[in-house]
Amino acid sequence: MPCLYNFTEKRMSFLTPKLLTRGDNMLQLPKTIPSEGYIVDTNGKACKEIHQGDKVHIMRNSQVEHLQEYMKVNKNYTFCKIFCKASDILAQLHLTPSEYQIIFAMLSHIGFEEYSGYLISIKCNTFNGYLNEEELRQMVDMPKKTFSRAIKELEKKEIIILEKNRQGKGNAILVNPFIFMKTNEITRLQYEKFKNSKFNFWNK
Numbered sequence: 001m002p003c004l005y006n007f008t009e010k011r012m013s014f015l016t017p018k019l020l021t022r023g024d025n026m027l028q029l030p031k032t033i034p035s036e037g038y039i040v041d042t043n044g045k046a047c048k049e050i051h052q053g054d055k056v057h058i059m060r061n062s063q064v065e066h067l068q069e070y071m072k073v074n075k076n077y078t079f080c081k082i083f084c085k086a087s088d089i090l091a092q093l094h095l096t097p098s099e100y101q102i103i104f105a106m107l108s109h110i111g112f113e114e115y116s117g118y119l120i121s122i123k124c125n126t127f128n129g130y131l132n133e134e135e136l137r138q139m140v141d142m143p144k145k146t147f148s149r150a151i152k153e154l155e156k157k158e159i160i161i162l163e164k165n166r167q168g169k170g171n172a173i174l175v176n177p178f179i180f181m182k183t184n185e186i187t188r189l190q191y192e193k194f195k196n197s198k199f200n201f202w203n204k
Helices: 061-069 084-092 097-107 133-140 144-156 188-194
Strands: 003-006 019-022 025-028 035-041 046-051 120-123 126-130 160-164 171-175
Touching: 097 133, 097 144, 133 144, 133 171, 144 160
Parallel strands: none
Antiparallel strands: 003 035, 019 025, 035 046, 120 126, 160 171
């Protein structure tokens, strides 16, 4: 039977403090925390006391049933979004295995907010610099010629853009936000760089 919340009745009863002796020490039992209200069922029977500072979340029967059938993924792990229309286009580009390998390696390093779309390095949950081409190549453990050829193809196919690294170490890599992104927002600079790409569904 569902429980309802009734805050109209406040029972502010206290237990009289008692003293216990243990050798030479005097121990005093703490007062019980006064209840501010009760969770009651449809018949008015109290199910649980509510105290000051307690957090109460009201759920409908349909919500309870939903939670019994589904579970949420672990929010401690980050994830990356891919647009369905973009995946259809990617499937038609006949990407090589090397290009796919680089793409999958990039996904876990796509930044957000002020680093939106850039491949970044994270250390201790904080920004640790922009990821450059050589660092990405080492991650995928790919020969330099193969990697260089694949990177040029990804740029030609409008999946990434290479630009001078702000930290002066090789080229920074910016990913097309109309394919992959971490959040629901992108910077206007990022939009301007990719707005004319074939992946921009906003143009249609």
